[in-house]
Amino acid sequence: MSAEIQVPAGAPAHAASARFETWLWIAQRASAVVLALCVLVHLVTIIYAVRHGLTGAAILGRTRGNTAALAFYALYVLAIAVHAPIGLRTLCQEWLGWRAASLNWLIGALALALFVFGLRAGWAVFLG
Amino acid sequence: MDMLKVSVWRGAASGEYRSYEVPRQESQSVLDVVTYIQRSIDPTLSYRFACRVGMCGACAMTVNGVARWTCRTHVAKVAKNNTLQIAPLANLPVIKDLVTDMREFFDKWARARGQFVSGAGTTRKDDFARVAADSPERVAANAGIECIGCGVCYASCDVVSWNPDYLGPAALNRAWTLVNDVRDGARAERLAAVAGDAGCHACHTHLDCSERCPKNIAPTASIAGLKRAVMLAALKGEL
Numbered sequence: 205m206s207a208e209i210q211v212p213a214g215a216p217a218h219a220a221s222a223r224f225e226t227w228l229w230i231a232q233r234a235s236a237v238v239l240a241l242c243v244l245v246h247l248v249t250i251i252y253a254v255r256h257g258l259t260g261a262a263i264l265g266r267t268r269g270n271t272a273a274l275a276f277y278a279l280y281v282l283a284i285a286v287h288a289p290i291g292l293r294t295l296c297q298e299w300l301g302w303r304a305a306s307l308n309w310l311i312g313a314l315a316l317a318l319f320v321f322g323l324r325a326g327w328a329v330f331l332g
Numbered sequence: 333m334d335m336l337k338v339s340v341w342r343g344a345a346s347g348e349y350r351s352y353e354v355p356r357q358e359s360q361s362v363l364d365v366v367t368y369i370q371r372s373i374d375p376t377l378s379y380r381f382a383c384r385v386g387m388c389g390a391c392a393m394t395v396n397g398v399a400r401w402t403c404r405t406h407v408a409k410v411a412k413n414n415t416l417q418i419a420p421l422a423n424l425p426v427i428k429d430l431v432t433d434m435r436e437f438f439d440k441w442a443r444a445r446g447q448f449v450s451g452a453g454t455t456r457k458d459d460f461a462r463v464a465a466d467s468p469e470r471v472a473a474n475a476g477i478e479c480i481g482c483g484v485c486y487a488s489c490d491v492v493s494w495n496p497d498y499l500g501p502a503a504l505n506r507a508w509t510l511v512n513d514v515r516d517g518a519r520a521e522r523l524a525a526v527a528g529d530a531g532c533h534a535c536h537t538h539l540d541c542s543e544r545c546p547k548n549i550a551p552t553a554s555i556a557g558l559k560r561a562v563m564l565a566a567l568k569g570e571l
Binding site: 221222223224225227229230233242297298299303 | 491494495525528529533534559566
């Protein structure tokens with residue numbers, strides 16, 4: 205490729221990893237698609253449960269041993285764990301000007317925490 | 333005679349607004365007003381213009397808080413109660429009065445690989461490339477190609493004001509026209525250059541650039557196009 209372009213100095217160091225940033229962007233958009241569906245199902249389920257006056261025990265009765273519900277909430281939690289930290293990362297970059305590598309570690313830890321605690325909650329209603 | 337009350341930024345990063353009285357005339361442009369002040373009231377006023385007909389992009393300023401090309405902006409359209417406030421473009425360092433330093437703006441065009449690069453193996457002896465006028469690529473390039481580099485979009489962009497490294501609407505729009513140039517030989521490098529936190533992914537689609545562009549270009553659409561192109565390149569492992 206004969207691309208001999210004169211590029212002025214001063215290109216930002218934090219923009220070095222175009223591939224990493226692009227994959228984060230793709231992951232956030234893809235997880236948003238999953239979330240759009242999951243949030244809808246989740247809200248409809250809540251409204252259904254409330255309008256029919258289901259008790260906590262009755263709800264647990266339906267979720268206990270329900271692998272479909274567990275699979276659904278596992279997917280939901282995974283989408284949240286991917287989506288939310290990436291958005292928070294962007295907020296930290298734009299609002300706080302925080303663009304150091306330490307931000308990626310914090311965001312990674314947050315993603316893991318959301319996934320673990322979310323899955324723990326899903327597992328709890330599965331066990332009932 | 334009807335008089336316009338005009339307050340004009342004087343100084344550089346620090347300075348003050350100074351007031352001038354300018355005779356109101358029919359079909360008067362904002363550039364006419366600035367020119368009157370310099371030629372008839374205060375010759376030390378600095379500003380930039382060249383063509384006066386909306387081709388060169390030199391005369392953009394902030395008029396009553398909004399970035400505009402002043403040669404094609406009628407006073408009648410923007411003056412409120414016969415008053416005007418004229419300032420240099422935002423998001424750019426001020427050299428003096430209404431003159432901004434455009435270096436960073438144009439350096440970003442270069443950083444976004446805004447130069448045409450011919451494809452590998454082509455020579456000047458080749459025949460002209462034939463590009464069908466109605467091909468999707470040509471149509472997409474056409475939509476963004478009339479940019480005059482005035483900096484109005486850049487001065488209007490919130491993301492530029494938050495992140496000074498952001499390449500900005502004009503540079504990204506330029507890159508998009510080249511991504512759609514079928515003769516282009518630097519696609520992969522260009523897509524890598526416009527990806528990420530300082531590139532197309534930083535755009536919040538506030539649409540200020542598209543709203544304000546005097547040439548009615550929609551850089552937001554160009555940036556969305558870049559996001560798609562970069563995503564496809566990443567999925568194909570070409571980024």
